Amino acid sequence: MMRRARLVARKGVMAGGIALLWVAFAASVQAGETTDRVKGELDRVSAVVKDPALRGAAKEEERKARVKEMIFQWFDVEEMARRSLAGHWTKRSEQERHDFVDLFGGLFVESYTRLVVDHLADQRVVYLSEAVDGQVATVKTKFLSKRDDPTFVDFALFRRDGTWAAYDVVIDDISIVGNYRTQFNKIIHTQSYESLVKKMRLKQESEGLGTAGKGSR
């Protein structure tokens, strides 16, 4: 009972934050290449979510599929998976890494897609700054709710095949990849890599997901 109440509480807080993560209209700032890239992706996703032709429960699956496709294209899930496993990545075989990327990609994209589809609200995004350091860059943004309550969201990018791909999002100082890394490390340490994979597969099955390969590169 207690546990359920706590879960519910946590989900509630989550939901409030989720609404801030995506915006429809980006404020115009002096933008560089990386900012343009982020802005372009946000605009594309926003257009799908706000498309009147894709509204309603009947179109939900289609809407989700299109957003998922965009996220797969924008995020480098292999890089994210590698960074999430950190030191454990090198200890895995090629096949294990491949399987893990599939699993990880599917789960991440599912979570992120749900977040976008469910909670894209009328918000403004302010592009605060960008910092490019060789092959990596950070675009700092601020999402403002209708009441101007801010959530700071930083997009971490790296150059891949000449384009900037996202490999992390930092929401109010909390990195999504960092969060994965902490949790994965904890499970591998306390249990095993296999346990981690098993949990991820269970989640994948419960969500009815296929492999991450579909729609991705």
Added chain:
Amino acid sequence: MRLRKLIARTVLAHPWITLISALLLTLLSVYVTVQRLSFTSTRSALAPLKGRLAQLQEEYRQAFGDRDRAIIVIQSDDQDRAKRFAAALARRLRAQVPGVEEVLERFDLKALEDHFLLYLSPQELVDLKGKLQEHRALLEELSAEPGLNRLFHLIQREISKALVGHLFTGFLEESDGEEQRPVDLAPLVVLLEQLKAWTEGPRVYASPWSRFFTDIDENDDRDGYLWSEDKRFLFVLATVKGDAESFIRFQRPIEGIRKEIRTLQQQYPGIKAGVTGDPALEYDEVNAAQRDSGLATVISLVGVALLVVVVFRGILRPLMGLIALIMGVCWAFGFAAITVGHLNMLSVVLAPMLIGIGMDYGIHLLARYEEERGQGYSIREALERAFEGAGPGILQAAVITSVALFTLLLTKISALRELGFITGSGLLLTLVSTFAVLPPLLLLWDRRKAVVAVVPPSLSLRPPAFLEACYRRPRTVLALSGLATVVALYALTEVGFDGNVLRLQAEGTESVTWELKIIKNSERSTSYGVILARTLEEVREKTLALESLPTISKVESIATVMPEDQERKLPLLRELKPVLEGVSLEVAPPAPVDLEGLLDTLSRIKAKMLTPEEIEKWDRKDTPPLEMMGRVRRLIEEFQMLLARHDPEEVRRRLSTYQGELVHDFHDKVALLARAVASGPVVMEDLPRDLKKQFIGRDGSYLVRVFSRQSPWEVASQAAFVADLRRVDPDAIGDPVEGHEVIATMKRGYQQVGIYALVGVAILILLNFRDLRYFLLAKVPLLVGAVWTAGLMLVFRVKFNLANLIIIPLIVAPGVENGLLIVHRYREEAESAVLPRSIGKGVTLSSLTTMVGFGSLMVAHHRGAFSIGLLVTLGVGSVLAVSLTLLPALLTLAAKRPSGMKEKTGARSEGEFRHDASS
């Protein structure tokens, strides 16, 4: 010596000496009464028992002291206010209330503070470890860099972390069956409330950290205050000293406590408080009884006087009868003061009874005296003849009634024995006063001229019209009476017994109201079971056994304050040590308050709370903590508005003060946690003295207090509770055990009294008549009247209780008197089928005086006294009804001369008058 000669040679020979002696005796009696007579409550009166239980109670008293403890109950939804009220009240009681010897509002648990973690369960310690690990960063960072800005920033980060964690990796914990730590918004709400309050102005600092570390500091019991389980009631114990000189011994301390409560309530509006416990219950009962019995005495005197004045159609003679009666009542009180020394709720019947029954003697004597004067005799001759004619009858009735009351001496309850002694001897004293005082008064001051051979209409020989039917249709009366008796016999099986002594008290009595409130809303009562143990291990074993029983709500002992499983918990404590290693125990100065930064952080927190529109659109299965999120939003918005209205510098200054308190407190809490983690086991020496005094006796025995789940005052639940107590320990004692035993003994005692009275009186009547037929006829009013009384009890919804059971010996007086006098006259009239009206008048008048005497108790607020008044009135009324209907009908049927109405008018024979007077 014949009574006539005795009176002639004493009181009539020396009227002045007799009167002056009687007056002096009266004055002496009043003095002794005022000086020595006290009043005890029903509980105290019933308490003394004998046998094993009394021995155990005595041992307990020796070990733990016989202390009168009032319990002050404070009720408030705001626990901090309740504590402040308790502390302030305790100070005032110590300083300025005479009779309050000791006040205990909290135990000093300072010595146990460093051990507080040992009071958590092993699971709670494991949870605590998890929580500390999870908030390790917050603790470490805040201890290194304390301050308001830092604190809110860290909270904001915790919320973000939880948000991201839940969305992306929550499934990892869920599949493990682990509990996900929620973002508990309650501490944030407390902080925001304080932030807002301090922005508005300086105030008393209240620590918010207990909310943050709920798992480690949620139990306020550790601050030593005496709370009920649900924290709705806070108790303050006041040991009070009774004033032995005072008629109401707890008057000063209880009234003093109540006065202080009322004064303090003006400073703490909304707080409810009251006093209960033995001294308060006793004071309220005695106070009400004193008020009630005074009023009842006046009413009974006035009522009886009016009755007599109306019937005798004069003032002087009835007044003389009353003077004689009042002197007798004073002697009876003086005698009670010298011999027993106190009255109780049962002996509150003394005055109304003496007035109601004692007046009969004067009435009979006066009636006969008037009759003799009517015959033309001089005052002295008329008095002598009255004594000769009516004296023996009056003496006989008084002796028989006293014997019935003296049967109470044969019971095992001291309160009943005292009652029997006081009332029995009191009645004899009123008889003596009637015989000794009334004749000299008449001799010296009766100036009314004798009316020769004029029979007043009230003494005419025809019975009243409605009674004629009884004589004309005796079989009908018999049949109807038989039916009524059968119905009443059925009712006899339905009449219940209510042994709850609280219900004897007046409606709305403060101490009772609070006691009932405690019982209803908490697991406690001021009445609890007591079990003694020789070792701590035995305490634990008995506690375990008691806690498994259905009738028991709570068990308290010294073991309650000694942590359990210390051997198991200490290693768990050690595991917390590494978690706190990174937490700085150095007191670092906080950074200046940055209002802009604070606003920014709060805005970021607010952004994560659902808005009302989002709440409306919420269509998920799960329910977020909408109310808390709304509160957080509102509080932040209110703070933002406050900042816009107030001078920023002033706000910064106020918040800096708040920050100082907060940081200082934080360091204290962290230091306490560190000390607790490093502490060793709790040993007996660590426990505070006050606490040990409560639970460890002078002989080293341990006290286990046991509280009943149901009311310990109700007979049924009390019996079940006592049975369970005895299952664990046959030597269990305490108020409920004592009450249970007293009730059983009382019921047995009254049964014995009933039998003794019936047998004793029967023997006396039999000796008097020496004829079985007359004997049986004379017993009819008592026996049938008693059955009819049971029927009326059902009609009036009266149950027997510990007070009104006194009716058993009391109803014997009118029952015997009526039967005796009517059958005597019947025999004297040579079994005439019709008795003269005068006999009915005499019976009616004496019954009415008794009813007025006891009926006066119905003005009492004390429900026990009221029920005595009502029940005795019903009982005497029933006896009277039987005496005037059924008995004449039976006599008519049994008559040797059933020749119809005997027409007899004009002057009566001497014999007729003689027996009229004795009626």
